Amino acid sequence: MKLRKFVDPLPIVDTVEPQQKNSKGAYYEVQMEEFTQKLHRDLRPTRLWGYNRQFPGPTIDVNRDDPIQVKWINNLPAKHILPVDRSIHNVAHHPEVRTVTHLHGSVTRPESDGYPEAWYTKGFKEVGPFFERERYDYPNKQRATLLWYHDHAMGLTRLNVYAGLVGMYIIRDEQEKALNLPKGNFEIPLVIVDRSFNEDGSLFYPRQPDDPADDLPDPSIVPAFLGDKIIVNGKVWPYFEVEPRKYRFRILNASNTRGYQLSLDSGQPFYQIGSDGGLMQKTVKINKLAMEPAERVDVILDFSNHDGETIILKNDLGPDADPEDETDEVMQFDVSVPLSGKDQSTIPRILTRIPPLKENNITAMRNLKLLGSTDEYGRPLLLLDNKKWTDPVTEKPQLGATEIWSFINITGFTHPMHIHLIQFQILDRRPFDLDLYNEDGRIVFTGKATSPEPNEQGWKDTVAAPSAQITRVIAKFAPYTGDYVWHCHILEHEDYDMMRPMTVIDPEDL
Numbered sequence: 001m002k003l004r005k006f007v008d009p010l011p012i013v014d015t016v017e018p019q020q021k022n023s024k025g026a027y028y029e030v031q032m033e034e035f036t037q038k039l040h041r042d043l044r045p046t047r048l049w050g051y052n053r054q055f056p057g058p059t060i061d062v063n064r065d066d067p068i069q070v071k072w073i074n075n076l077p078a079k080h081i082l083p084v085d086r087s088i089h090n091v092a093h094h095p096e097v098r099t100v101t102h103l104h105g106s107v108t109r110p111e112s113d114g115y116p117e118a119w120y121t122k123g124f125k126e127v128g129p130f131f132e133r134e135r136y137d138y139p140n141k142q143r144a145t146l147l148w149y150h151d152h153a154m155g156l157t158r159l160n161v162y163a164g165l166v167g168m169y170i171i172r173d174e175q176e177k178a179l180n181l182p183k184g185n186f187e188i189p190l191v192i193v194d195r196s197f198n199e200d201g202s203l204f205y206p207r208q209p210d211d212p213a214d215d216l217p218d219p220s221i222v223p224a225f226l227g228d229k230i231i232v233n234g235k236v237w238p239y240f241e242v243e244p245r246k247y248r249f250r251i252l253n254a255s256n257t258r259g260y261q262l263s264l265d266s267g268q269p270f271y272q273i274g275s276d277g278g279l280m281q282k283t284v285k286i287n288k289l290a291m292e293p294a295e296r297v298d299v300i301l302d303f304s305n306h307d308g309e310t311i312i313l314k315n316d317l318g319p320d321a322d323p324e325d326e327t328d329e330v331m332q333f334d335v336s337v338p339l340s341g342k343d344q345s346t347i348p349r350i351l352t353r354i355p356p357l358k359e360n361n362i363t364a365m366r367n368l369k370l371l372g373s374t375d376e377y378g379r380p381l382l383l384l385d386n387k388k389w390t391d392p393v394t395e396k397p398q399l400g401a402t403e404i405w406s407f408i409n410i411t412g413f414t415h416p417m418h419i420h421l422i423q424f425q426i427l428d429r430r431p432f433d434l435d436l437y438n439e440d441g442r443i444v445f446t447g448k449a450t451s452p453e454p455n456e457q458g459w460k461d462t463v464a465a466p467s468a469q470i471t472r473v474i475a476k477f478a479p480y481t482g483d484y485v486w487h488c489h490i491l492e493h494e495d496y497d498m499m500r501p502m503t504v505i506d507p508e509d510l
């Protein structure tokens, strides 16, 4: 089905107000519900699941060090709107609809982190084996940045997020406020996802891999899924009318599998000021922005010399792209609104200081392989270090320890690797000979280690780990002990079975 591009205005996602404020901070209630929403002028309303009956969910906007509580209420029906594979992760033995919300990039205690097995059902009638609660504490003791909340239920994350369970969470601080960045109507969060639709406007998500082997369970999880339409802030290929001035865009890739290579057809650069974990040291002027699932970028675009133009935010699909593929465009900016006042905002060159973690004492180095295997039905099964979710915990950093994790990617594609609780720094990437590895398991490097891209040299919680390379990150595991997870953020991979537990342990307990 074809849909006309750039016919719907970009929705601006609203923020949610707390129910009450007390000595412990602000208290929010957010409901997960089924509802319909019009995602394009020519598309019938789409049945979705979302937070507070909207997609994306309402933005939570807080100040650093102001703690909040959120009660995440599951008010969803008992049947899923997408094909649930009952053959993985004991899904058949659990209620079909289960949710647990994770605030991605946040520093929170384990009970509030959204452990995949800490799921619960409507009315909190049935709960998973972990942490029986639906009220979460977010201390917000971390740098200003754009985080995002999304569902993380065991074996269902890809479906729950695809159904619409995503929202943004902004932390602000004084340091950032002092920078005189574009703000108010000129600071616009953008959530980019890809989706496909059936003729009746409902979401399309495959029941089976494209050419299923015989006797696969039905439905069966697919190893990847790319939607054929791009949605920004809940509209398919929207347009946004802007003034000829500077804007700050806070971009989140909340897609299941799709990575983006963003550029502007006006040839103008992005001025990137922040990455996943907040401001970078210096502004980076960049023409093409690579964004894997779950990554965020904070950029300034300057339209002041583009009055009267229409500018398309492009997505480079590479040289082998199918000419029919329409996902090479994301949205359009119409520089058509008269200037409402002089643009006083600036693009600072120096932003903050980031102490390099590599100067810390290193307590542990972990070599972690990203690899592919097959399951009993012959379906692809992706693993971390050859272990499944249910294998005993092997990553047990000590509280306060600095560790280096090397992601050794012996599969044929990039995996966006994410670790809960912490923000890390990327050390380097180094290529090795994958054929040789496949022959006899030896790692033979084919080149030098290269530093991360200039716009990756800040705080990150998700990193692109490309095929046939070792990607090294360094992190300090603090300030909480307990059970967390690390995983690939391609949601089809995370669900099967590229996710592992991680326990931060108190050295006193050893």
Ligand code: C2O
Pocket (backbone or CB within 6 Å): 102, 104, 150, 152, 294, 418, 420, 485, 487, 489
């Ligand atoms: Cu964005 Cu473990 O998640």
Ligand code: CU
Pocket (backbone or CB within 6 Å): 102, 103, 104, 105, 418, 419, 420
């Ligand atoms: Cu996370």
Ligand code: CU
Pocket (backbone or CB within 6 Å): 382, 414, 415, 416, 488, 489, 490, 493, 494, 498
């Ligand atoms: Cu992956």
